[in-house]
Amino acid sequence: MSYAERAFDDVLSTVEFHVGERAHITVDNSVCASCTSQVCVSACPADLFVPMADGGILFNYEHCFECGTCYLLCDKPGAITWTYPDGGHGVVFTKG
Numbered sequence: 001m002s003y004a005e006r007a008f009d010d011v012l013s014t015v016e017f018h019v020g021e022r023a024h025i026t027v028d029n030s031v032c033a034s035c036t037s038q039v040c041v042s043a044c045p046a047d048l049f050v051p052m053a054d055g056g057i058l059f060n061y062e063h064c065f066e067c068g069t070c071y072l073l074c075d076k077p078g079a080i081t082w083t084y085p086d087g088g089h090g091v092v093f094t095k096g
């Protein structure tokens with residue numbers, strides 16, 4: 001089986017985010033400050049982890065794909081609290 005090539009922006013234009021009021025992922029900067037890998041920064045496909053000058057991480061949950069990559073890769077206990085968004089919220093992958 002093969003798939004037609006598509007530009008990433010074209011694919012992204014088919015994605016909707018029904019943003020909930022509750023942050024379904026939170027990041028504890030007091031833990032991140034001692035992290036040397038900051039693997040979340042390059043691993044998140046939505047570029048939601050932004051390194052700060054003080055060693056912490058700026059994180060926004062609004063455009064999260066809910067892929068779980070950050071939670072799987074981060075090896076610092078307590079750094080990431082990960083849940084799914086509340087019902088009716090979160091990412092919606094439309095057919096495009």
Ligand code: SF4
Nearest residue numbers: 032035040074076079
């Ligand atoms: S979330 Fe995890 S991988 Fe990312 S900076 Fe914090 S401790 Fe490091």
Ligand code: SF4
Nearest residue numbers: 044064065067068070
């Ligand atoms: S679940 Fe995926 S898209 Fe969401 S913050 Fe983690 S790595 Fe990024």
